[in-house]
Amino acid sequence: SFFPSCLLIEEERHVRANDRNYNDKFFYADNHIKTSKYNVFTFLPINLFEQFQRVANAYFLVLLILQLIPEISSLPWVTTTVPLVMVLVITAVKDATDDYFRYKSDQQVNNRQSQVLRGVLQNEKWMNVRVGDIIKLENNQFVAADILLLSSSEPYGLCYIETAELDGETNLKVRQALTVTSELGADILKLAEFNGEVICEAPNNKLDKFKGTLYWRGSKFPLDNEKMLLRGCVLRNTDWCFGMVIFAGLQTKLMQNCGRTTLKRTSIDKLMNTLVLWIFGFLVCMGVILAIGNTIWEQEVGRSFQVYLPWERPVSNNNAVFSGFLTFWSYIIILNTVVPISLYVSVEVIRLGHSYFINWDGKMYYGQKDTPAEARTTTLNEELGQVEFIFSDKTGTLTQNIMVFNKCSINGNTYGDVYDEFGHKVERTACVDFSFNPLSDRKFTFHDSSLVEAIKMEEPSVQEFFRLLALCHTVMSEEKNEGDLLYQAQSPDEGALVSAARNFGFVFRSRTPETITLYEMGTAVTYQLLAILDFNNVRKRMSVIVRNPAGQTKLYCKGADTIIFDRLDPSNEDLMDTTSEHLNEFAGEGLRTLALAYKVLDRDFFEEWMTRLLLASTVMENREQRLADLYEEIETGLLLLGATAVEDKLQEGVPETIACLTLANIKIWVLTGDKLETAMNIGYSCNMLRDDMNEVFIISGHTAAEVQQQLRSAREHILGLSRVSNTADEEKTEMFSNDSVFEETIIAEYALIVNGHSLAHALEPELEQVLLETACLCKTVICCRVTPMQKAQVVELVKTNKMAVTLAIGDGANDVSMIRTAHIGVGISGQEGMQAVLASDYSFAQFRYLQRLLLVHGRWSYFRMCNFLFYFFYKNFAFTLVHFWFGFFCGFSAQIGLDTYYWTAVNHLFVWGSLAVYFAILLAMQSDGLFSIFPSQFPYIGTARSCLAQWSVWLVILLTTAVCVLPGMAVRFLKTDLYPTLTDKVRRLQKASRKQGPREQNLRRVRRTSSRRSGYAFSHQQGYGELITSGKNMKHTMHDDPVRALCKQVRDGLAPTSEERAPF
Structure with missing residues (x-):
């Protein structure tokens, strides 16, 4: 084509x-790659086009164009040009600097050398x-x-x-x-x-x-x-x-994967944009009011001044309406400072400073790993102070993710605890001596010597147990020196289990794509690796198929106990019940558990199955599903070996942090892949679950109907007791019934625990609202056995349906989806790699730093940003409204009341003076210690999003405006009564006389005293006064002499008063 x-x-x-x-x-x-956006020729047009995409910049460009029209502009064009150019230049320099670094990075990568085969090897740049x-x-x-x-x-x-x-x-x-x-x-x-x-x-x-x-x-x-x-x-x-x-x-x-990150906007951003639109509407209203005033004034009063202040074209035809139209645009120019041109730049600078405060916070620095806190974004700092829901992973986030093989169950027997001769558990005992194994790991510790004795006695089930741990994994072994083994494991769990097998005599030594070599009690044994059925979050299990030197083919499988138990042979029912009891004990101690099983495969069946596997692995369409079906087919009829229990201790300060965040009215939901008992035990360890709670609801239904019934029963139970025991809070609940911040305040001591298979039904469209309503009535929510996709779905459910800011925190690849879904994502730089950190907005090394991030930096950022916006808008309104009020005293003539140089002085005084006062007084009164001592004393959560929706807010604005305007208006009108001027007295008499109408004169008849009259009044004829004052006998006409014209108007009673001439 x-x-x-x-x-x-x-x-x-x-x-x-x-x-x-x-x-x-x-x-x-x-x-060749190019991540830069500009070059020398395209930078100016593209960057200007991008900047004028912003409404504020386009608005001030229109103002600049209006100022260039002399008929409507009373300000020099410099007053708008300089700020606009400054904003454009600062932004352009920032964009150019960023793009230059991208260009340098591109050049460095594109010019790297690589050896390319073109008949012979030759060096080529990567770009070629x-x-x-x-x-x-x-x-x-x-x-x-x-x-x-x-x-x-x-x-x-x-x-x-x-x-x-x-x-x-x-x-x-x-x-x-x-x-x-x-x-x-x-x-x-x-x-x-x-x-x-x-x-x-x-x-x-x-x-x-x-x-x-x-x-x-x-x-x-x-x-x-x-x-x-x-x-x-x-x-x-x-x-x-x-x-x-x-x-x-x-x-x-x-x-x-290098696409642009989704832009996350804060509540203050949305509020700020809304306020700017309202302010712009307010500016238009002021312009309309002043334009109408000008039209009326010109029609009623202004005509009298045309003699010595004639209208210019095109208003010279006495068109007062057109004069008002021009005045509207003139006042839009004069009052434009009410819409702040530097608002967005100032906000970004403040946010950048807050980000540096987070990065420089020594109390969030983890010295053991040399890991400081990092603000990976600058746009969400104040949103940290608005968080209401925290969604946390458990492993590696609440716990250390350093796994230690602690206990196990093999063939119905438990190992790990030590008991004395009376059957009492002994807490402190000596570690087991592994000197019999020259390849053992000296750092490994275990206290139950009976397991070592079982190994030495060559019990088949025990040996098969550790053989499975040494074979069923994807660990890579590196041996730099003889016997010095270093394991590279994809997860700490696998590393702990392989290390345990190593110390108990089944040492994983090396592997190739087709073989695995073990040292079993000192003897080298090589197994042929036939297939690896790898682990994923849906299967929740892993299997390997190997052939031993005797030619026997076996499948070894490990995974979640619920998954393995569903695939066991019916003959294992008794052992499964015993192992289940052991698993519940392990989980009750907060240990991570796995079930182990194996199966001996028929050689002919395996060869036929392997042929189908190779065929399915070569198809392009629906390959994953075909492979999953084949895996499911062979992983049945398993024989149970036992279970492992690995310890993952809590991180330092986790219970105290959760307690403090709970006091701050922040809800914490734990989303974990562990089993129910383990999750509950960690909940009690973290103080999320307590014995004094009213009730802990467990949702474990296997069908949608069962889950719906359990959720509704829990909700009705909570609401029923709440109406009885918490009537004092009902009024508050009704008052804020539509606000997520207060709708759950009547509930304090309930917990909800949802199992993974139940959560799958609860997240269906028909039940998700019931799940959300019930969960939000509880103080603690724990979801266990969840997949990464379910984590993201839970976060999305709350984010979409609740007017609340959500935060997700995790440390592994399975947490990336929920971190990206939440309003704010926090990554823990832990043992599971850096995927969570790379996807996050903020990162640090320990969960306990979340308390300081939210209660100190988040609240300070929000408080400072709010104060800044209050002060910024106040400054602009205070300065701009001077010209609005001045319009009533200058005939609405669009004249400025202050010199333009004074504008700059006022701005500097407001900015630098306020900073000095702020740092001298307010900043000194802020203490990070107070926030941790009184975490609940922060009433600002939710105010940003609800301030314009509350009628009380608008009532306060109206009353404040009235209270501010009333004194000035009162003085203006009462002054004429209390302290009237001569003009006021004359006007009052004239007004009173008009109301009374013309009086009838009663003339008295008096005696004529003509002898006293002057003879001049009768003998003199009419004079030439009228002719003289008319100017007809003069060389210059009255129209040429404004003074004489004014005299005539005074004589005719048409001259303006002193007050009416005051503006001119």
Whole structure:
């Protein structure tokens, strides 16, 4: 077609090795990346266009244009130009600086060197690498693009990578090439002749998934994520490897994940935008009022001044309405300072300062890991002071996530506790001596010696138990010195279990893609690894299929007890009941549990099942579902071995932090993947659950109807008791019945615990509202056995239906979804990598720092921002309304009441003077200690979003305005009565005479005394006074002499009074 295919939606990718001509037909992206937005020529137009997208900047640009019209402008254009240019320049410099650093980073990456195979190896810049090229990587080098691993220096085509830049995890991961391509080795000639074609999925942002098929030599081979090296990874502990480029440049998974972060707006942002719109409307209203005043004044009074202040065109035709129209725009210019041009810039500067306060807070610095608190955003600081709901993970967030093998149950017997001869539990005992095992870990401690004795006596169930722990995992072993083993585990749980098996005599020594080598009580045993049925959050279990040296094929499985028990053989019912009791005991002590089981496989059945597995792994459509069905098929009829119990202790200060946050009326919900008993025990340890609570409701229904009934029963029970025991708070509840801040204040001591299978039903559209209403009536909510998606759904449910600010805190990859969903996301830099930190808005090392983040920094930021906005708007209104009131005294002539240089002086006085007073008085009165001592004494939560919705707020505004205006108006009107001027007296007499009307004169008849009259009155004829005053006998007309015209008006009674002439 005429248009390149890159403009179309790519559904499937075809890549042929060492064939650029073929690959160029598809117009795939090259490996050049560009994250910068501008260049030298496009910076000015694009940046100005982006800045004038903001309403405030566009508004002041319109004002500047109006000021250039002389008929309506009474201010010099400089008064608007200078602030606008300052704002534009500051923003442009910031944008240019940020973009320059992006440009430098792009150049640094694009100019990195890579070895590309073009007949021979030659150095090329990363930007010149193309899809289909074969490149060579060496140890400690970054991967240039998303490549398919072909061969490596390690046996079986293995290589090790570090994905810290990709997902934050620092532990090494293993990748393995296909056997057919690993045979290519480092032979340049064979690699140059390699012409395999890959058909795979289109570019996407899924870091942990890849589906594709390699077609070569008439055969096809399945490809998955374990065969891929993604851009941003680093090659470790591998001398070299070769790979074929599948995705390049902006189409790599790393760049696909570099999209813009969703903009999170605070309550103050929304309130501020609303206020600016109201203020703009208020400005228009003031302009209309003054324009109407000008029209009336010109019509009634202004005409008298046209003699010596004539109207200019086009108003010269005595059009008072048009004069008012021009006056409206003139007053819009004069009163424009009521809409603050520097508001948004000032707010961003304050937020930046608050972010630095968080970063510099020494009380949130964790010295053991050299980890300070970090504000990864500057836009949410004041929102921290508005948080009402906290959603917390348990493992690694409330607990330390440092796992220690503590207890176990094997074949119905428990191990871990030590008892004396009377059957009493002994708390302090000596550690077990593991000197019999030269490969044991000296840091490992265990106190029950009976387990070691069972190992030495070669009890089959005990040996099979630890054999399972040594085989069923994805741990990588690194042995730098003889017997010095270092395990690289994807989770602390796996590391703890493999270390336990190591110390009890079943040492995981090494692995290849096809074998696992153990040292069983000092004897090396190599197992053939046939399949790995990996763990995921839906399966909640992991299995391996191995063949021992005797040729027996076994499946070993470990996972959540509820999942494993559903797949046990019916003959295990008694053992399952006993193990369940042990699991409940372990969970009651707050331990993390797993159930272990195995199965002996028939060889013929396994071979047939394996054939179907290989076939399902090569299909492109619905591959995951087909594999899941096959896994489900083989993981049945299991034989139970026992269960493990791993200890994960609480972090320091967690109970105190939760208690303090609870006093601050913040609700804490715990969302964990652990079982019910473990979650409840941690709840009691954290003081979230207490014995003095009225009741703890457990929702454990298996159907939607059961869950609905349990939720409604709990809600009716709570509301029924509340009406009886908390009648004193009913009025408060009714008053704020529509506000989430107060609707639950009548409830204090109830808890709700929801199981994972019940939560799946409760989150359905028909029941989610019932779940929300019931949960919000409780002080504590704990959801257990939840998946990452369910965590996000719970957060979204509260976020969508409640007018409340939500915060999610976690430390692992399974917490990323809820961290991104909540209004505010907090990441704990813990043992599970850095994925949560990379997705968060704030991060620190310990849960206890959340108290200071919310109660100190959050509330201070909110308090300071509110005070700033109050003061900022007050400053602008106080200065602007002077010109509004002055309009009533100057004939609404749009004249300024203050010199323009005075404006700058006032602004500086307000800004610097207020800062001095603030730091001298208010800042000294703020204490972070007071917030922790009196956490509930902070009445500002919810005020930002509800202030414009409360009628009381508008009543206060109206009354305040009336109280402020009334004294001035009273003085103005009462002054004429109390202290009248001469003009006032004359006007009063004139007004009184008009009301009385004309009087009839009663003339008395008197005697004529003509002898006393002057003869002049009768003898003199009419004079020439009228002719003289008319000016007809003069050379200059009256119209040429304003003074004479004024005299005539005085004589005719048409002249304006002194007060009417005052403005001129």
